[in-house]
Structure formats: C-alpha cells, structure tokens
Amino acid sequence: ETGVTQTPRHLVMGMTNKKSLKCEQHLGHNAMYWYKQSAKKPLELMFVYNFKEQTENNSVPSRFSPECPNSSHLFLHLHTLQPEDSALYLCASSQGGRLREEQFFGPGTRLTVL
Amino acid sequence: AQTVTQSQPEMSVQEAETVTLSCTYDTSESDYYLFWYKQPPSRQMILVIRQEAYKQQNATENRFSVNFQKAAKSFSLKISDSQLGDAAMYFCAVNAGGTSYGKLTFGQGTILTVHP
Numbered sequence A: 001e002t003g004v005t006q007t008p009r010h011l012v013m014g015m016t017n018k019k020s021l022k023c024e025q026h027l028g029h030n031a032m033y034w035y036k037q038s039a040k041k042p043l044e045l046m047f048v049y050n051f052k053e054q055t056e057n058n059s060v061p062s063r064f065s066p067e068c069p070n071s072s073h074l075f076l077h078l079h080t081l082q083p084e085d086s087a088l089y090l091c092a093s094s095q096g097g098r099l100r101e102e103q104f105f106g107p108g109t110r111l112t113v114l
Numbered sequence B: 001a002q003t004v005t006q007s008q009p010e011m012s013v014q015e016a017e018t019v020t021l022s023c024t025y026d027t028s029e030s031d032y033y034l035f036w037y038k039q040p041p042s043r044q045m046i047l048v049i050r051q052e053a054y055k056q057q058n059a060t061e062n063r064f065s066v067n068f069q070k071a072a073k074s075f076s077l078k079i080s081d082s083q084l085g086d087a088a089m090y091f092c093a094v095n096a097g098g099t100s101y102g103k104l105t106f107g108q109g110t111i112l113t114v115h116p
Helices: none
Strands: A003-009 A010-013 A018-025 A033-035 A045-048 A053-057 A064-070 A073-079 A086-092 A107-112 B003-004 B010-014 B019-021 B024-026 B033-040 B046-052 B064-069 B074-077 B088-096 B104-108 B110-115
Touching: A003 A045, A003 A086, A010 A018, A018 A033, A033 A073, A045 A064, A045 A073, A045 B010, A045 B074, A053 A064, B003 B088, B003 B104, B019 B110, B033 B064, B033 B074, B046 B064, B046 B074, B074 B088
Parallel strands: A010 A107, B010 B110
Antiparallel strands: A003 A018, A018 A073, A033 A045, A033 A086, A045 A053, A064 A073, A086 A107, B003 B024, B019 B074, B033 B046, B033 B088, B064 B074, B088 B104, B088 B110
C-alpha cells in the first residue's frame, strides 16, 4: 500500500450502531487529520493529531471519538450518529509543523446513517 | 479566523481552452500559504499548486498558474490548454499562522467540466 488508505470505503449504519473508520498513512508523516465533506459545504476540519497528540478538536460532537495509537494510524470511532452525519469522511496526513506543507488525502469513507 | 470563498459553484471549458477559477480569502495573519487542490470524481484529492503570501511572483506548475492579488485577497487558478483529465472539483484553501496554525481552511469548491 502507498500513500494514505482508508477503510471501509463505504459504510451504512443505524443510529444506534457503533462503528470505526480506519486511516493508515505510509508516508512517514507526523501529522494526521480527519475532515468531513458534506454536499454543497466546504470541507470541515474535525481533528488534528501531531506526533500522536491531539492538537485540534474543531467543536466536534462527542459521538465522534478519534484515536491515534501511532503516527501511522488514525481511527474515528462512531456511536449514536444522526442522519445529518452522513457524509464523506476524509483522512489526510502531512509532514507536520510547516505552513507550506502539502496534505495527502485518502480516498475517503462514504458514511450513510439511517 | 480565516475564511475562503469560491463564488463559482460550477465552470465549464472546451478542451484545449483556458479557464480561470476564482477564490477570495480572508485572514488576519501576515504569514500564510494558499493552495489549490483537485478532487477528481471518485478519486483522491491532490495538490495542484501552492503560493506563499510573501512571494509576489505568481506560482506556476506546467499548465496551472495562479493570479495572486494580495491586497485584494484574491487567489485565482488558471488552467491553460485544458484536458479531459482536468475535470474535477477544485478547492481553494489557506493555511495561516497564529491560532489557526496548521489548519487548512477550504472553500466550497468549484466543479469543472471539460467538454471534448
């Protein structure tokens, strides 16, 4: 695998389910990000991790719980979601620490909440 | 806080022609970078071009160039000799210092259609 991978690519869940999204980067980066992409809305930054430490929580509801066990892996644990949480969830990584750095994105997980 | 506005939800261009996508931004920081990202249908988002705020010279990457007007806080993307593979959603983004350090703020995106 190369770049940034995300699993699963598609997920359908009920409002009472618990599921997790997984992201893995093979680039040796130190920063990882979760974004939410909804139709007709800008990408919304959700969480930022630098060197496994959470450095940003953009007022995300507690039903979204991130986990970063190491610099290569990032999870987003989901529980009791709402239909309005249906969206494309993108993971990204970057070297970390510089304004000019490029973020590398995964293909995303298309989440549907019924 | 920083904001990015893309006023063109959709644009279209004929193959081999030139198209310009608009973007305006706002930030109170003096040190920042601007980016254009491309998201092809069902494919991963990739960086197209970036510009440092301190540099007056407009960035270019092959057929892609920017028109950076710092005073007007404008950052448009010009695609020359458009190709079918350029069809995608294009996002403008800013990464500023200060309290927003390291946090990319994106615009709403512009869907570009390329007609053969």
